[in-house]
Amino acid sequence: MSHPLQPAEYRELLCQALDEAVDADTRLPDPHSLFMPDSHRTALYVDNTVVLGGRGVGKTFWYRSLLDDRLRAYAAAEYRINRLNRLTVAPGHGKDMDSAHYPSGMLLTRLIDDGTDPYTLWYAVLLTALGQPDVCALAEWRDRAAWVHSHPGPAQLAVEHEDRAGHADNVVRLLLFDALEHLHRQPAQRDRVVGALLQLALEMRLSTRTIRFKVFLRPDMFRSAEMHFPDASKLASTSTELLWEPVGLYGLLFHTLGNQEDEAAQRFRASSGGWDPADGGDRYVPPPGLSGDRREQANFFTQLAGPYMGSNFRKGSTYSWLPNHLMDGNEQISPRSFLKALATAAAVTRDEYGTHEHALYHESIRRGVQKASEIRVREMTEDIPWVGTSVALLAGRKVPIERSEIRECWEEAGLPDLLRAEAERFTVEAEAGIPEQLRTGPRDPDDLDALIDDLVALGVMKKRTDDRLDLPDIYRVHLRIGRLGGVRKAS
Known part of the structure; x- marks a missing residue:
């Protein structure tokens, strides 16, 4: 396979393409950015109610893509899910301000705090999406929820009518829910609101033929949601997870490079061959080798980064080294x-090693892992602050580490008191109306073994066969926790 682009040209293509790609939260998906790994197919099955995934794995991307008729048609064709072509899709909750379809986070918090039943509120969101005239005629969400509370019979009849109409027309009404971490600033209330949503979602799944919910949710939020309703266990059988294998990640890389709109991308497509232009060139589908064949991907990446992470094979191959050092304890990669x-x-290669023979220098790849670790730790601390507080106390230690040593370290630092103080501060800020992202805390700060088990479940720690605990590089590097043979932290 020929490679007419020179290393410096590949470098510029990588910088341009990837700078845009990592800022996906502020960009709407479009045909160029629509990459569909095989591992995400089940997330788009209409009857799969809950789609689980941590931050940065694609929940919002798929939420927005399913709302777009054109992108949904692409997904139906490539994933061969014909049912996606027979949907009427509406938002039930998301990051975007859309008061016509659902209450904002601030309003929802006020409604719940003022005593509005969350199940009734979600039912009002459903009836709004279905176009129930009495509900849609009311301007305020408080009044819409009150109407549902006062008219349970007509509310159910409206759902039954729309279900029959959808069955007759062979159309499924799909409501999408994302950004649920912003529902309420207090974890207990958040868990209650999410539980009510899941209850209604399950009821639609079991009692209607053509009304479905798809709820994009973080795994820790799914575990903590209040689900004290009949058949709640069935949600597990209608859930799936957004997973990324190394072959999918490299497929995403090559897809991103090939879908730029410049001469370098054109030459990249011509040199790698077999790209399929879709819809007049609005989207380019990578050849099967680049999107799904490990050997071909490794051969091509070797052209970009060289074969090894050093002078010889003992340093590891560049293709496998990068994903291996970005995995969490559950072997998941964002x-x-x-x-x-x-x-x-x-x-870094462009700015500091501009004459290097490859587009990517192996020391720059190590620096890339350090940066990714910094960002991942910050994201985890924002999402689940007690995790950052707990793991940061292990700085200066080395892993693998005994469970008893972790407990001893936490006891010396007074971790339970730190977590209680942290939770109290977040509660005070929430009650004062300070705009904070959702804060979660452990159920029992005094149970240190349970905290360790929670960290293992979250993928922040990993239990080894000898029962010692390890910390994956994606968290360990930035937190300055040592490990023999691990990635060095930049000074």
């Missing part, structure tokens, strides 16, 4: 971390 590591590697 595509955002992967692309950020490569974006950093390309920029």
Whole structure:
């Protein structure tokens, strides 16, 4: 396979393409950015109610893509899910301000705090999406929820009528829910609101033929949601997870490079061959080798980064080294971390090793992992602050580490008191109306073994066969926790 682009040209293509890709939260998906790994197919099955995934794995991307008729048609064709072509899709909750379809986070918090039943509120969101005239005629969400509370019979009849109409027309009404971490600033209330949503979602799944919910949710929020309703266990059978294998990550990389709109991308497509232009060139589908064949991907990445992470094979191959050092304890990799590591590697190589024989220098790839670790730790601390507080206390230690040593370290630092003080501060800020992102805390700060188990479940720690605990590099590097043979932290 020929490669007419020179290393410096590949470097510029990488910098340009990846700088845009890692900022996906502020960009709406479009045909160029629509990459569909095989591992995400089940997330788009209409009957799969809950789609689980941590930050940066694609929940919001798929939420927005399913709302777009054109992108949904692409997904139906490539994933061969014909049912996606027979949908009427509406938002039930998301990051965008859309008061016509659902209450804002601030308003929802006020409604719940003032005593509005969350199940009734979600039912009002459903009836709004279905176009129930009495509900849609009311301007305020408080009044819409009150109407549902006062008219349970007509509310159910409206759902039954729309279900029959959808069955007759062979159309499914799909409501999408995302950004649920912003529902309420207090974890207990958040868990209650999410539980009510899941209850209604399950009822629609079991009792109607053509009304479905798809709820994009973080795994920790799914575990903590209040689900004290009949058949709640059935939600597990209608859930799936957004997973990324290394082959999918490299497929995303090559897809991103090939879908730029410049001469370098055109030459990249011509040199790698077999790209399929879709809809007049609005989207380019990578050849099967680049999107799904490990050997071909490794051969091509070797052209970009060289074969090894050093002078010989003992340092590890560049293709496998990068994803291996970005995995969490559950062997999951965030595509955002992967692309950020490569974006950093390309920029460092360009700025500091501009004459290097490859587009990516292996030391720059190590720097990329350091940057990805910094961002991942910050994201985890924002999402689940007690995790950052707990793990930061292990700075200066080395892993693998005994469970007893972790407990001893936490006891010396007074971790339970720190977590209680942290939770109290977040509660005071929430009650004062300070705009904070959702804060979660452990159920029992005094149970240190349970905290360790929670960290293992979250993928922040990993239990080894000898029962010692390890910390994956994606968290360990930035937190300055040592490990023999691990990635060095930049000074």
